[in-house]
Amino acid sequence: MDRYRGVRTAVVVGAGIAGLTAATALARDGWQVEVAEAGPPEAPAGWGLCLTGPSLRALDELGLADACTAEGYGMSTITHVDVHGEPAGEVQLPRLIGARRPAMAGIARPALHRVLHAEAERCGAVVRHGLTVAAVDHDGALVRVRLSDGTVRRVALLVGADGIRSAVRGLLGLEASLDFHGQMVWRALVPRPRWATGIHQFAGKADTAGLVPLSDRQAYVFLTENGVERSALPEAELAPRLRQLLEAFPGRVEEIRSLVAASASVVRRPVLTALLGGAWHRGNGVVIGDAAHAPAPQMASGAALAIEDGLVLARELARHESVELGLQAFVGRRARRCRTLVETSVAIAGLEQARRHHEAYPLADSCHRLMAEPA
Numbered sequence: 001m002d003r004y005r006g007v008r009t010a011v012v013v014g015a016g017i018a019g020l021t022a023a024t025a026l027a028r029d030g031w032q033v034e035v036a037e038a039g040p041p042e043a044p045a046g047w048g049l050c051l052t053g054p055s056l057r058a059l060d061e062l063g064l065a066d067a068c069t070a071e072g073y074g075m076s077t078i079t080h081v082d083v084h085g086e087p088a089g090e091v092q093l094p095r096l097i098g099a100r101r102p103a104m105a106g107i108a109r110p111a112l113h114r115v116l117h118a119e120a121e122r123c124g125a126v127v128r129h130g131l132t133v134a135a136v137d138h139d140g141a142l143v144r145v146r147l148s149d150g151t152v153r154r155v156a157l158l159v160g161a162d163g164i165r166s167a168v169r170g171l172l173g174l175e176a177s178l179d180f181h182g183q184m185v186w187r188a189l190v191p192r193p194r195w196a197t198g199i200h201q202f203a204g205k206a207d208t209a210g211l212v213p214l215s216d217r218q219a220y221v222f223l224t225e226n227g228v229e230r231s232a233l234p235e236a237e238l239a240p241r242l243r244q245l246l247e248a249f250p251g252r253v254e255e256i257r258s259l260v261a262a263s264a265s266v267v268r269r270p271v272l273t274a275l276l277g278g279a280w281h282r283g284n285g286v287v288i289g290d291a292a293h294a295p296a297p298q299m300a301s302g303a304a305l306a307i308e309d310g311l312v313l314a315r316e317l318a319r320h321e322s323v324e325l326g327l328q329a330f331v332g333r334r335a336r337r338c339r340t341l342v343e344t345s346v347a348i349a350g351l352e353q354a355r356r357h358h359e360a361y362p363l364a365d366s367c368h369r370l371m372a373e374p375a
């Protein structure tokens with residue numbers, strides 16, 4: 001019996017990339033969606049990210065690719081520079097959303113968040129901040145969700161989109177490994193140099209670095225530090241330490257180093273991955289995005305997986321007679337692609353650690369080809 005169509009109500013936990021896109025896609029299909037976000041209403045501060053072709057394609061299905069490109073910086077090339085500072089080739093990226101539109105876009109996280117948040121609310125989703133989930137019980141064809149303010153919702157669907165350290169995952173009794181890979185990644189917001197109209201990637205003797213445009217005025221520097229302990233540095237030491245690491249790179253990186261000196265925003269994060277060992281759902285509760293499968297950032301594809309999850313979840317729920325069947329179909333469509341991406345990103349992190357960068361490139365290529373296939 002089609003029980004849930006009468007009560008198409010959902011609680012989505014987490015107003016990040018996965019949560020907001022799932023909320024939008026579900027609300028457009030007629031679901032009443034409430035999003036519980038632990039953080040404050042202000043868009044998250046911080047660095048930028050790269051929306052690859054599959055990210056833009058999924059955003060385009062939500063009608064948001066152009067808004068993201070307008071808020072960010074559309075681009076279609078990756079320029080590789082070797083350890084001597086010499087050009088080592090330019091890769092033209094496939095344009096998955098049409099020849100007249102860019103292959104990918106750099107965007108500041110707050111800007112992406114504003115676009116996704118505005119669309120979720122425009123579609124009728126209610127986003128509440130400073131709220132998390134305290135308990136989950138299965139209640140026949142419904143799921144009973146107790147929120148941190150003591151209120152209770154009985155809904156047809158619970159979506160855990162609460163990131164790599166997902167609380168919902170634990171409350172649903174789903175098991176995931178959370179692994180550190182001996183690397184720390186750096187990001188620093190800097191003014192965009194005029195020559196940076198695509199991604200630039202610089203090979204170093206020990207580490208890799210690069211530059212991604214985020215807007216006409218802004219770009220971010222990235223660096224992956226190999227063979228390090230997982231540790232925190234005092235805020236005041238971040239910019240000087242990043243400048244020191246960039247000293248090992250010749251050529252244009254000298255200019256980037258001088259920009260980092262003036263950066264107000266430098267972050268350093270451990271490379272962590274998460275992957276569910278078995279089921280993604282229990283009863284009418286499911287986890288999506290980084291809560292289910294967080295790849296290492298080297299593939300720049302975590303956002304693509306998160307957005308695709310939201311879209312495919314809504315589609316499969318619309319096609320099936322019960323939430324249970326919809327969730328099974330959703331996981332059936334997503335599990336292999338997401339596992340392959342996480343496992344490949346882990347292999348790439350390992351090869352980088354072993355300074356076998358040349359072996360990492362074909363792996364990354366094959367994974368980008370997989371991601372270019374429809375979700």
Ligand SMILES: Cc1cc2nc3c(=O)[nH]c(=O)nc-3n(C[C@H](O)[C@H](O)[C@H](O)COP(=O)(O)OP(=O)(O)OC[C@H]3O[C@@H](n4cnc5c(N)ncnc54)[C@H](O)[C@@H]3O)c2cc1C
Pocket residue numbers: 013014015016017018019036037038039048049050051052055131132133161162163164165166167168185187269288289290291294295297299300301302303304306
């Ligand atoms: C340094 C770095 C660089 C990256 N660069 C890229 C890139 O260039 N391109 C790319 O595609 N991907 C990149 N990624 C990966 C990408 O950021 C993630 O895959 C993506 O953000 C996952 O989205 P999500 O919504 O699943 O999780 P998140 O973005 O982590 O959002 C989770 C949300 O849930 C909220 N939350 C957490 N716990 C709770 C709770 N208990 N209750 C309520 N709310 C909660 C959080 O506040 C947050 O708003 C990068 C990751 C890192 C670490």
